[in-house]
Amino acid sequence: MGREIKRVPLDFKWPIDQLWKGYLNPYTSQECKACDRTGYNDATRKLNEDWYAFDNENYKPSPNGRRYNDNAWQYHLTQIEVVALVKNGRLKDLTHNWEPEKGWSKKEPEYIPTADEVNNWAINAPFGHDSINRFICVQARAEHQGVYGTCEFCGGEGEIWQSDEIKKLNELWESFDPPVGEGYQLWSTTTEGHPMTPVFSSAEELADYCGLNKVSVFGSSTMTKEEWLEQFQSELITHKDGNVLFI
Numbered sequence: 282m283g284r285e286i287k288r289v290p291l292d293f294k295w296p297i298d299q300l301w302k303g304y305l306n307p308y309t310s311q312e313c314k315a316c317d318r319t320g321y322n323d324a325t326r327k328l329n330e331d332w333y334a335f336d337n338e339n340y341k342p343s344p345n346g347r348r349y350n351d352n353a354w355q356y357h358l359t360q361i362e363v364v365a366l367v368k369n370g371r372l373k374d375l376t377h378n379w380e381p382e383k384g385w386s387k388k389e390p391e392y393i394p395t396a397d398e399v400n401n402w403a404i405n406a407p408f409g410h411d412s413i414n415r416f417i418c419v420q421a422r423a424e425h426q427g428v429y430g431t432c433e434f435c436g437g438e439g440e441i442w443q444s445d446e447i448k449k450l451n452e453l454w455e456s457f458d459p460p461v462g463e464g465y466q467l468w469s470t471t472t473e474g475h476p477m478t479p480v481f482s483s484a485e486e487l488a489d490y491c492g493l494n495k496v497s498v499f500g501s502s503t504m505t506k507e508e509w510l511e512q513f514q515s516e517l518i519t520h521k522d523g524n525v526l527f528i
């Protein structure tokens with residue numbers, strides 16, 4: 282993984298190791314440092330961080346044999362957050378029944394779990410709350426406390442754009458591939474994408490080059506030219522997609 286052969290024109294010119302210009306969106310923003318990219322005001326951001334309380338740990342064993350941070354308020358929801366979660370269709374483990382043939386079906390009559398039930402579930406469930414639940418609960422608690430709001434610098438986006446025009450151009454921008462041709466060239470896809478070798482007229486010549494120059498397969502590992510060729514040929518047969526062969 283992380284390598285592909287592209288079929289490009291034999292006279293294709295682009296510097297080795299240089300990101301292909303067609304893969305870089307030139308209209309960019311910068312991260313908002315004021316809110317650490319969360320888009321929240323200070324009080325809401327504090328709630329967002331305290332959801333996990335990684336900087337204030339107090340681990341306790343949970344009945345399922347694992348442990349949880351008792352200072353994280355994700356394990357101490359109140360009915361305010363529970364209602365918000367149910368309203369957003371979350372907590373299906375508690376509000377729905379699951380049957381293999383029918384899938385999820387809502388409990389009749391509608392069931393709103395207690396905060397205790399939800400907190401016990403969060404401590405014991407294999408996965409517990411996900412990032413969507415976190416988002417919903419942070420907003421519910423912040424609104425209840427009357428502190429909810431977005432960052433005054435980025436307006437809640439978590440990033441700062443030079444202008445609305447630049448942001449619009451970013452959204453409208455589309456990447457484009459290098460031209461298609463008869464040549465063979467090895468590209469890295471670990472980055473946005475860049476060539477790793479010159480262009481050759483056959484897969485054999487490219488394999489020769491990769492073997493001789495100890496071209497990286499991943500990190501510092503490399504392959505012999507026979508191994509490269511074997512890889513190229515099997516990919517030529519199995520994974521052809523446009524002008525790209527995936528390795």
Ligand SMILES: [Zn+2]
Binds near residue numbers: 313440
């Ligand atoms: Zn911000």
